[in-house]
Amino acid sequence: MSSETTKASQSVTGPRLAVNIAGIEMKNPVMPASGTFGYGEEYAPFLDLENIGAIVTKGLSLKPKAGNPTPRIAETISGMLNAIGLQNVGVDAFIKYKLPFLREVTTPVIVNFFGNTLEEYGEVAKRLSDIPEVAGVELNISCPNVKKGGIVFGTDPKAAAEVVSLVRKNLAKPLIAKLTPNVTDITVIARAVEESGADAICCINTLTGMSIDIKTRRPRLANRTGGLSGPAIRPIAVRMVHQVAQTVKVPVIGVGGIVRPSDAIEFLIAGATAVQVGTANFVDPGIMPAIVEGIEQYCIEEGIDDINELVGSLQV
Amino acid sequence: MSSETTKASQSVTGPRLAVNIAGIEMKNPVMPASGTFGYGEEYAPFLDLENIGAIVTKGLSLKPKAGNPTPRIAETISGMLNAIGLQNVGVDAFIKYKLPFLREVTTPVIVNFFGNTLEEYGEVAKRLSDIPEVAGVELNISCPNVKKGGIVFGTDPKAAAEVVSLVRKNLAKPLIAKLTPNVTDITVIARAVEESGADAICCINTLTGMSIDIKTRRPRLANRTGGLSGPAIRPIAVRMVHQVAQTVKVPVIGVGGIVRPSDAIEFLIAGATAVQVGTANFVDPGIMPAIVEGIEQYCIEEGIDDINELVGSLQV
Amino acid sequence: MKNYKTMVLSNQEISPGYYRMRILAPGFGASARPGQFVMFRVQTSLPPLLRRPFGIFRTGFLPPDCEGQPPKEYLELLYKVVGRGTNIMAGLHHGDRVEVLGPLGRGFDPGNPAEEKILVGGGIGLVPLYMLASHLTKTSSVRLLMGGRTREDILAVTEFERLGVETYVSTDDGSLGEEGLVTEVLKRKLEKFPGASVYACGPMPMIEAVQRICAERKVPLQVSLEALMACGLGACLGCVVKGAGHSEEIPRYLCTCKEGPVFRAEQLDWARMGEETGYCEGCKS
Amino acid sequence: MKNYKTMVLSNQEISPGYYRMRILAPGFGASARPGQFVMFRVQTSLPPLLRRPFGIFRTGFLPPDCEGQPPKEYLELLYKVVGRGTNIMAGLHHGDRVEVLGPLGRGFDPGNPAEEKILVGGGIGLVPLYMLASHLTKTSSVRLLMGGRTREDILAVTEFERLGVETYVSTDDGSLGEEGLVTEVLKRKLEKFPGASVYACGPMPMIEAVQRICAERKVPLQVSLEALMACGLGACLGCVVKGAGHSEEIPRYLCTCKEGPVFRAEQLDWARMGEETGYCEGCKS
Ligand SMILES: Cc1cc2nc3c(=O)[nH]c(=O)nc-3n(C[C@H](O)[C@H](O)[C@H](O)COP(=O)(O)OP(=O)(O)OC[C@H]3O[C@@H](n4cnc5c(N)ncnc54)[C@H](O)[C@@H]3O)c2cc1C
Ligand SMILES: Cc1cc2nc3c(=O)[nH]c(=O)nc-3n(C[C@H](O)[C@H](O)[C@H](O)COP(=O)(O)OP(=O)(O)OC[C@H]3O[C@@H](n4cnc5c(N)ncnc54)[C@H](O)[C@@H]3O)c2cc1C
Ligand SMILES: Cc1cc2nc3c(=O)[nH]c(=O)nc-3n(C[C@H](O)[C@H](O)[C@H](O)COP(=O)(O)O)c2cc1C
Ligand SMILES: Cc1cc2nc3c(=O)[nH]c(=O)nc-3n(C[C@H](O)[C@H](O)[C@H](O)COP(=O)(O)O)c2cc1C
Ligand code: FES
Ligand code: FES
Secondary structure, eight states, X not given: OHHHHHHHHHHTTOOBOOEEETTXXXXXXXXXXXXXXXXXXXXXXXXXXXXXXXXXXXXBOSSOBOOOOSOOEEEETTEEEEOOOOOBOOHHHIIIIIHHHHHTOOSOEEXXXXXXXHHHHHHHHHHHXXXXXXXXXXXXXXXXXXXXXXXXXXXXXXXXXXXXXXHHHHOXXXXXXXXXXXXXOHHHHHHHHHHXXXXXXXXXXXXXXXXXXXXXXXXXXXXXXXXXXXGGGHHHHHHHHHHHHHHOSSXXXXXXXXXXXXXXXXXXXXXXXXXXXXXXXXXXXXXXXXXXXXXXXXXXXXXXXXXXXXXXXXXX | OHHHHHHHHHHTTOOBOOEEETTEEESSSEEEOTTSSTTSGGGTTTSOGGGSSOEEOOOBOSSOBOOOOSOOEEEETTEEEEOXXXXXXXXXXXXXXXXXXXXXXXXXXXXXXXXXXXXXXXXXXXXXXXXXXXXXXXXXXXXXXXXXXXXXXXXXXXXXXXXXXXXXHHOOSOEEEEOOSOSSOHHHHHHHHHHTTOSEEEEOOOEEEEOEETTTTEESSTTSEEEEXXXXXXXXXXXXXXXXXXXOSSOEEEESSOOSHHHHHHHHHHTOSEEEEOXXXXXXXXXHHHHHHHHHHHHHHHTOSBHHHHTTOOOO | OEEEEEEEEEEEEEETTEEEEEXXXXXXXXXXXXXXXXXXXXXXXXSSOSOEEEEOOEEEEEOOSSTTSOOEEEEEEEEEOOSHHHHHHHTOOTTOEEEEEEEESBOOOOOOTTSOEEEEEEGGGGHHHHHHHHHHTTTSOEEEEEEESSGGGOOOHHHHHHTTOEEEEEETTSSSSEESOHHHHHHHHHHHOTTOEXXXXXXXXXXXXXXXXXXXXXXXXXXXXXXXOSSSXXXXXXXXXXXXXXXXXXXXXXXXXXTOBEEEGGGBOGGGTGGGOOTTHHHHO | OEEEEEEEEEEEEEETTEEEEEEEOTTHHHHOOTTOEEEEESXXXXXXXXXXXXXXXXXXXXXXXXXXXXXXXXXXXXXXXXXXXXXXXXXXXXXXXXXXXXXXXXXXXXXXXXXXXXXXXEXXXXXXXXXXXXXXXXXXXXEEEEEESSGGGOOOHHXXXXXXXXXXXXXXXXXXXXXXXXXXXXXXXXXXXXXXXXXXXXXXXHHHHHHHHHHHHTOOEEEEOOOOOSSSSSSSOOSEEEXXXXXXXXXXXXXXXTTOBXXXXXXXXXXXXXXXXXXXXXXXX
């Protein structure tokens, strides 16, 4: 009886925000986007890591990677370009030096990784496969395949399927495939990765862009081009998330330009089961818990008891 | 001797801004983007049409076209979505009712058009072929081919080549192919249209996007998705213009998010011989002459005598 | 029709959430007709990207700052704070730079002076009716039926009365005037003045109800509509509304910015009107 | 380290194009060390999207508005208007809402109290040196060599003098102090005080020249660098600089925001320093 009361009183405390992505249980649908939250530790002074749905790490590769020369970032109108070049400590150093901090947090840890060859993808997957702290992995397939003349894995359905299949074979954990938006038809890629065993799809990564300093007549980025992120790209991201959610059965994670609770809600309505916040972490390091609160508030106002009711509820 | 003096004094009046696009002589490199300037007449109260490089009309089709249901536009962060659906009076009504006004202006008139089938493209081209007031045409190949299951002409190099070849055959005027950015590799399409006879390439058209009203949970556009334009897309447009200019020999016209002189200059440096101003006309109907002035000012400051020196002058 | 690069003279909250802004606009009044509108650029920097459309409430002259100078001509807007743009507007002060494009569109047809005129305004929809009233009262007998949710939505009534307009107020909650819908008042007035002409501006559900009432009674009606606008000039085709005889096969779209915002009721396709409003879904529920 | 959601106390132009802003920041001073910086959010709405990095000029207390209240702790920035963000900043007033993330990064190592300290500042580069001077003067003899293009770029000299710092000014055009480069003054001082430690902040060409001078003379040097930053927390990896021993094969990047902005000269790869500055190409020519 007393436990019943507790249950009831819990249920009146607010709407249920928990979501499940491919078996990863999250308290709420808000997590950081890879590469914008370091390895989690960097943001710990500004938010309680227990209050977000998951932690997604900076993208890892087999060996440490130096990244691109500087300048690596440029502000654009309502967005930013980055050409970090996937600088990272490498998977082994991550496990040794970065994971111990994350072990102290109960929030699930999703490790984002990439490779420049098929084999590299496979090898990183193996090394992560028996690390218990890794709740799931997110496969960044927006990288050029150095062996195949630099064609980007994620722009070719066959290459994308190959990568996903291989990782699937090497790793028994929940597998999220993160798609690049720089394609003619994202649903073709989404279908390919679903069929090859992806348990969830995250979209979108950045759009390739360029900015030029008219005084020096040089590209603002040493790498010439970079990835565009931030509010500017949101309409494109919402469109792609909607298209992908209509196409696949696996859950979709929406990302691209979220800076306010209403932006996150837009993605959920479009069909995303969860969302990632990227560039906005730079603007306000405490933004994710605020977005969670805003979503909760919206659910209360709209009479939504369970966030999953909202997912894909677009009226057309 | 006296004519010499005149010449000299003319040359000190300022930098040469004239450009030539596929045989179309323009006083300066600034013209409107199709669909944002009506048929020219609408903007005559706000600027002297003689002061811009060319006039580009709203896209025409063979028959009058109704366009999409409303709402057709939505503001986004630093951009707008439109799903006008190419509403237009049709090529014949254009010739009869809209062209007479343009006849009074010496500025070259570029007619933008599209078709839902290959034949329609060909037929519009024929009807425009012997209208002397039409200085050139701009082919919008971002339309779905109704006969081929809706695949967008401009996303498939073969279909794009077919359209351009056909129009090329039916029309002896300068032919500009306008490309869609919603593709994996815009250089493939650019090469295809160049090889099929395009005299110039205009990029970019809008990026497909979507926006949702979280109160009603409906798309903000009746058509669900629409084309994203405005400052938000500029880095993507600059990147694509640069890529295309590196790929083809024909001149490139840059368009996407230009709102200030410095934006136009960025496109010129990236490789565009001329630029189009779209959404910014809505913000400030007198913006094009102001952009021309700003470009002139920049040339003076930077010691550039001829705007063509600036074109493609990116330092890498 | 011109793009006035000008400045705010004053900007005051006149009722909770409603503001009145005077903008310096020399020469504006001579060209403006009742029912026309302007495209207002909230600030000279971006965002917001697009201009916002506002009806012309009135134009007038302020006494000059110094003797001997000519009086300052102003344009007055009356607006409700609803979103991003109007929120920024509410923070503008004397001297702030703004841009006003106008006057735009087709205004009201004053009609036959002999007829009784009934103006029907809902909330902020009264804006274009004031300038109309100031013209009509010169020759006709004019009545204003004003509706709103609550007393705070009823604006500028005294100003109409000062023009000699007979004014009837109704509110949904009865907090001012009669309790109920303005359309009920309209029905009664039309019984008394069956030969009247009606001019209406307000939320779409009100406009639709007014149309039904007038159509049943064969009373001439002009309505001023709202639509999402990008250019305000007939160039973008964003603001279209379905014209009479519209069908999937023979579509008849009219530009609200150029062929409107005021339409004679017969010009429009009332059967399909409600389907596509989009921009104010919120206020329909 | 905290995100202060706070407000501007004052914001004054102190020399053409240079401003001094005081921001309410209770508790900030206790945690701030000389050479650290903040990420400043120009306004709570967007744009601009990214925060801007600024050195901490000083912290202090203002008398309370009313008796009995505690004094107000403030953080003071000193900044030059160069682009979009700083232009907006120049327009801020008392009471405007801003956000300050900090204190961030690694500051100066105060070094051995017995040594002479020579601070070299170029233009706005003097900012982190003031707080450093106020610490160093407690134990050491401190000299400031200040350089700028013209007299208007020489700021806050009297404030340094009030700390007991001996100050030497040089300008490119000779409009204040000595005509010439600050590095020439440095060479002379190092002849006189060969055992001194040097602390430098300013434009990259000055920093590089200072580095060469100190390296030749084996004088310990700490430099404060600038870099384009997005996060300020070591998360985005946008702000990296090449560390000593850097090569294409074994790259050694350091985060300016976290491992810097102050570095001991030995930590850095000076041979490759000039190649990649990008953000201030303009000021190198
Ligand atoms: C011809 C005409 C005359 C108008 N006259 C007045 C008036 O006198 N006083 C007044 O308060 N309002 C008037 N409106 C409505 C006014 O334009 C909107 O309230 C205003 O644009 C809202 O801007 P926002 O940025 O605050 O709202 P947001 O919702 O943030 O605006 C987002 C976008 O939607 C558009 N939009 C939002 N609501 C409307 C609407 N109701 N009609 C058209 N566009 C809308 C905005 O212009 C903008 O492009 C008029 C509208 C039209 C078409
Ligand atoms: C650690 C550190 C401390 C600094 N301390 C001061 C200080 O105390 N006073 C001061 O006036 N300036 C200081 N700067 C430089 C200051 O950050 C820039 O002047 C400012 O960001 C310019 O912003 P803006 O929007 O006006 O210029 P814009 O050129 O419009 O800015 C565009 C982008 O470039 C970045 N940017 C431009 N110039 C610089 C620069 N020199 N360094 C880093 N990023 C830049 C901006 O942050 C922004 O992201 C410091 C920089 C760093 C890295
Ligand atoms: C500085 C930076 C670094 C990024 N690094 C990665 C990365 O390592 N792996 C990855 O999959 N995505 C990376 N991204 C992409 C983001 O995860 C995200 O997909 C993108 O920024 C769009 O979201 P936003 O608009 O919210 O930033 C990075 C983005 C930024 C801005
Ligand atoms: C309302 C609107 C209508 C448009 N109609 C057309 C069109 O008919 N044909 C076409 O090729 N492009 C059309 N476009 C695309 C523009 O010409 C241009 O390519 C695009 O808007 C990007 O430029 P901008 O960012 O400067 O607006 C339209 C754009 C807008 C905003
Ligand atoms: S608003 Fe552009 S056509 Fe009416
Ligand atoms: S600014 Fe992000 S890592 Fe330094």
